[in-house]
Amino acid sequence: MAVAGRLSGPEWKRYPDPATELEVVRLTDPAFSSGMTAPHLRQFGRRSDTLLYWSERTGTRQGFQMDLKTGESHQITDAADLDPHSLVLNSDEKSVVYFDGPALIESSLNSLSKRTPYKGPAGVKRTGLTQGFDGSLLFVETRDGKSRILRSTRSVTNTIAALESPVDDLQARPKSGQLLIRSEAAVSLCNLDGSGTRPLQLEPGLTGAITWVPSGRTFVYLHIPDDPKELISLREYNPEEKTDRRIASTSQFESVGSNTDSSVFAGASRSKASAYVLILLRAVRRELTLCEHHASDPRMVSPIFTPDSQSVFFTSDRDGHSAIYRVHVDKFVEHTGEG
Numbered sequence: 001m002a003v004a005g006r007l008s009g010p011e012w013k014r015y016p017d018p019a020t021e022l023e024v025v026r027l028t029d030p031a032f033s034s035g036m037t038a039p040h041l042r043q044f045g046r047r048s049d050t051l052l053y054w055s056e057r058t059g060t061r062q063g064f065q066m067d068l069k070t071g072e073s074h075q076i077t078d079a080a081d082l083d084p085h086s087l088v089l090n091s092d093e094k095s096v097v098y099f100d101g102p103a104l105i106e107s108s109l110n111s112l113s114k115r116t117p118y119k120g121p122a123g124v125k126r127t128g129l130t131q132g133f134d135g136s137l138l139f140v141e142t143r144d145g146k147s148r149i150l151r152s153t154r155s156v157t158n159t160i161a162a163l164e165s166p167v168d169d170l171q172a173r174p175k176s177g178q179l180l181i182r183s184e185a186a187v188s189l190c191n192l193d194g195s196g197t198r199p200l201q202l203e204p205g206l207t208g209a210i211t212w213v214p215s216g217r218t219f220v221y222l223h224i225p226d227d228p229k230e231l232i233s234l235r236e237y238n239p240e241e242k243t244d245r246r247i248a249s250t251s252q253f254e255s256v257g258s259n260t261d262s263s264v265f266a267g268a269s270r271s272k273a274s275a276y277v278l279i280l281l282r283a284v285r286r287e288l289t290l291c292e293h294h295a296s297d298p299r300m301v302s303p304i305f306t307p308d309s310q311s312v313f314f315t316s317d318r319d320g321h322s323a324i325y326r327v328h329v330d331k332f333v334e335h336t337g338e339g
Helices: none
Strands: 015-018 024-028 034-036 051-056 062-067 073-075 095-100 104-107 116-119 125-131 136-144 146-152 157-163 169-171 180-183 186-191 206-212 219-224 232-236 243-249 253-258 264-267 276-281 286-292 311-316 323-329
Touching: 034 311, 034 323, 062 095, 095 125, 116 146, 136 169, 136 180, 146 180, 157 323, 169 206, 180 206, 206 253, 219 253, 264 311, 286 323
Parallel strands: 125 169
Antiparallel strands: 015 024, 024 323, 034 051, 051 062, 062 073, 095 104, 104 116, 125 136, 136 146, 146 157, 169 180, 180 186, 206 219, 219 232, 232 243, 253 264, 264 276, 276 286, 311 323
């Protein structure tokens, strides 16, 4: 296994998309698996110049940071059992956090020195790592169908909530001391210390992917009708106003991501006949096709915007193993600042 700190050269391949002729850049080699962390976690530098991701190029799954100008990557973990969906870049961009088996690790990007804020018991499943606006880390431990939500600060890790069912989604609210929890069909909001829990009344029916807009004012979600012939719609919920409104129908989005000012959304179609990555313009409720994704499972695609809203990144195994792809959208989306 390569040691943390080792550099890897660029693996980029550019090609015109067959459907749109827009240039797509495959950033990692599909000879081995690579992918991005959970969509709601910080993975880009604030200037959209670096990407935090995982890869198996060394023979084991490790965390890397890519320079998006040169394509070079350097290995930042030497984990024995990395959880790839737990990688998160701290707000100061000087360190990363991730789970290595039962251990929560914080590692400096410069010195690669590490500390272990928490090490959990064996025999439990850990999921849902998210980072609060105050830098605290929240995650779920599940055993025998029951869950507890833990919060870790620099000084202590404690349980803030216990549930009788598994937690399917956990997302800290940006720029706010609140936490969204989805357990089975129920979605609720509470404070970061576990107090003030209240259920949210979303549109009746099946709720798909949920994501906070970067301002934290609202979250958007996919509403899936019972009839598979009907279109999946994108809706927006405002917790303060308790309003739930429809934004637009989608081309059967499997997942959704918001740009920094929530004027544009990126989605991956679950349709096998139209396996595209698309953007949806809020103002005109119009979709634009960016490129084909042809992933074997559309759930892996999870397109997201860079902080400047000028690129969309996604994952696909269309060329072999899962790889990371980039498509520029500066022709369609205005430049935005940091989220």
